[in-house]
Amino acid sequence: MSTAIAGPEIERLIQLLARLPGLGPRSARRAALHLIKRREQLLVPLASAMQTAIEKITVCRTCGNIDTQNPCTICADPRRDPSVIVVVADVGDLWALERARVINARYHVLGGTLSPLDGVGPQDLAIEALVTRAHASDVGEVIIALNATVDGQTTAYYITDLIADAGVKVTRLAHGVPVGGELDYLDEGTLSAAIRQRTPF
Amino acid sequence: MSTAIAGPEIERLIQLLARLPGLGPRSARRAALHLIKRREQLLVPLASAMQTAIEKITVCRTCGNIDTQNPCTICADPRRDPSVIVVVADVGDLWALERARVINARYHVLGGTLSPLDGVGPQDLAIEALVTRAHASDVGEVIIALNATVDGQTTAYYITDLIADAGVKVTRLAHGVPVGGELDYLDEGTLSAAIRQRTPF
Numbered sequence: 001m002s003t004a005i006a007g008p009e010i011e012r013l014i015q016l017l018a019r020l021p022g023l024g025p026r027s028a029r030r031a032a033l034h035l036i037k038r039r040e041q042l043l044v045p046l047a048s049a050m051q052t053a054i055e056k057i058t059v060c061r062t063c064g065n066i067d068t069q070n071p072c073t074i075c076a077d078p079r080r081d082p083s084v085i086v087v088v089a090d091v092g093d094l095w096a097l098e099r100a101r102v103i104n105a106r107y108h109v110l111g112g113t114l115s116p117l118d119g120v121g122p123q124d125l126a127i128e129a130l131v132t133r134a135h136a137s138d139v140g141e142v143i144i145a146l147n148a149t150v151d152g153q154t155t156a157y158y159i160t161d162l163i164a165d166a167g168v169k170v171t172r173l174a175h176g177v178p179v180g181g182e183l184d185y186l187d188e189g190t191l192s193a194a195i196r197q198r199t200p201f
Numbered sequence: 202m203s204t205a206i207a208g209p210e211i212e213r214l215i216q217l218l219a220r221l222p223g224l225g226p227r228s229a230r231r232a233a234l235h236l237i238k239r240r241e242q243l244l245v246p247l248a249s250a251m252q253t254a255i256e257k258i259t260v261c262r263t264c265g266n267i268d269t270q271n272p273c274t275i276c277a278d279p280r281r282d283p284s285v286i287v288v289v290a291d292v293g294d295l296w297a298l299e300r301a302r303v304i305n306a307r308y309h310v311l312g313g314t315l316s317p318l319d320g321v322g323p324q325d326l327a328i329e330a331l332v333t334r335a336h337a338s339d340v341g342e343v344i345i346a347l348n349a350t351v352d353g354q355t356t357a358y359y360i361t362d363l364i365a366d367a368g369v370k371v372t373r374l375a376h377g378v379p380v381g382g383e384l385d386y387l388d389e390g391t392l393s394a395a396i397r398q399r400t401p402f
Contacts, residue, residue, distance in 0.1 A: 007268055007269045007270070007274060009250070009253050009254060009257055009258065009269050010254070010267070010268075010269075012253075013247075013250040013253075013254050016243065016246055016250050017221075017247070019243055020218075020224075020232045020235060020236070021228065021231050021232055021235050022223060022224055022228040022231065022232060023221075023224070023232075027222065027223040029293070029296065030222050030223065030293065031221045031222055031223060031224075033267075033292055033293050033296075034221060034222050036254060036258055036267055037292075039255065039258075042221075043251060043254060043255055045213075045217055046214075046217040046218070046251065047248055047251035047252050047255060049210070049213050049214040049217050050214065050236070050244060050247065050248035050251065051248050051252075052210050052213075052214075053210060053211070053214055053236070053237060053244060054240065054245055054248060056210055057210065057211065057237055057240075066211070066234075066237055067208050067211075068210050068211075090234075091234055091238075092231065092234050095230065
């Protein structure tokens with residue numbers, strides 16, 4: 001990889017592509033070649049889509065979502081229930097919930113979870129803004145939709161404490177058997193939660 | 202995937218990224234988010250590297266390699282042996298041989314292999330140009346470095362026939378046990394070739 005095979009321009013393209021998640025050095029070379037061979041069908045449109053992203057995409061000043069408008073489409077949508085805020089760690093989690101079309105609420109993107117080991121403290125996340133939003137008169141419920149990991153749950157408890165005096169209902173996602181999941185493959189924590197939180201049939 | 206979650210600009214970026222080899226719809230979303238979050242460190246340089254590729258990369262008129270100069274760096278290099286032409290199907294194969302630094306020759310990129318099932322005939326490949334090059338007075342050997350697949354070998358035989366009267370030596374890559382390969386995992390064809398073409402120890 002240290003030799004420039006086809007000039008520094010192609011090498012640079014390969015190196016940058018290799019920094020995308022899911023692409024390693026070998027697949028980045030394949031991707032670069034794929035792009036160069038499909039110049040008009042793929043390389044030109046992709047370069048242009050990236051340029052548009054550079055020029056237009058901003059972070060929503062209210063919720064931290066990314067969008068081409070600010071406030072974002074979700075925050076600006078009058079059909080969204082303003083009384084419910086779904087707290088997520090990352091925009092990818094917001095996208096996942098939107099794809100599932102499960103809730104017509106607004107969001108709050110923290111920008112990560114508390115992680116003392118990685119040096120991520122409360123000041124690195126959009127927690128203060130969430131506390132302010134939770135105290136707004138029109139908010140009735142905060143749904144904490146963080147990963148069921150140690151960091152996610154630590155962050156959930158931390159936030160719950162901070163907004164305890166806001167007079168809003170604080171809920172979190174249910175634990176249980178994933179739809180389509182096989183019991184045999186589930187860990188004991190999940191099975192235990194699924195039994196404890198069993199629902200009437 | 203049919204819903205635009207965050208505006209058509211981001212959806213378009215995701216859709217184009219999903220057309221890269223090695224990325225599916227899900228990893229394309231992750232890649233798009235990764236790019237948007239690393240705007241200055243990754244998105245801007247990658248868009249710029251692509252723009253450079255669009256403006257500068259051409260196909261070498263002699264050998265079919267891609268490069269920012271024409272004839273390409275390899276064809277223009279006086280230290281390359283002009284008497285040997287290595288025939289490859291694709292630029293990716295040329296890159297693989299260059300990475301291995303095994304030969305200091307020039308190349309000829311066919312642009313694929315003959316494949317009647319996929320409708321690829323001789324007129325779709327740079328075969329005529331190869332025949333012309335093989336007849337040049339300074340060429341002494343043509344090494345056929347095509348995949349050891351049915352299509353690759355069919356193409357090899359086809360080319361060998363066409364350049365039979367050019368008065369050049371025609372060779373092909375050796376078959377055998379890959380370095381680091383375990384006999385137990387090799388197919389019978391490879392083992393049989395490795396025995397037939399055994400070399401003195």
